[in-house]
Amino acid sequence: MGDDGAPVPLRQGARGATDAADVRETVRALIQMMAGGAITELDVTFADVSIRLRGGASVVPSFSGEPADLSVIVASDGEVVAVAPDDYIITAPMIGTFYTSPSPSDPPFVRVGDPVEEGQTVGIIEAMKIMNEIAADRSGIVAEVLVANAQAVEYGSPLLRLTPLQNGLP
Helix, strand or coil: CCCCCCCCCCCECHHHCECHHHHHHHHHHHHHHHHCCCCCEEEEEECCEEEEEECCCCCCCEEECCCCCCEEEECCCCCEEEECCCCEEEECCCCEEEECCCCCCCCCCCCCCCEECCCCEEEEEEECCEEEEEECCCCEEEEEECCCCCEEECCCCEEEEEECCECCEC
């Protein structure tokens, strides 16, 4: 439902495919609706698109069905981010506070555009006063940092979006 309480329609294009911009707009509206009330979980199915939203500090919708090349995640700041099929999301393996650098005076572990190798440290999560290094579980190029420095994260929260290396090259 929109801000006025009316249902938020999804427009269909040729062959019944739903436009990615319409899906992002609808997901934003659903998240706002969830944030404004006591709803903690929502499942919506429209045509070939199925959306599951769960409340909490990080809301991550999952999609199934057509269109197969559409993936959307919601960053911890509520921004809806489109993800290409070949992109990979590094997620938080635990609850804690995410840090982009070893100390406030040090540069971040990675920046947008940096190549990342499997096993390379991409951040730190502080949990119960213990600093846990977060390693990339695959190689790629950092396309986007999805959380701010010193931001609280939950298990499974999206941290970084990687694009694949082309033949081992950035």
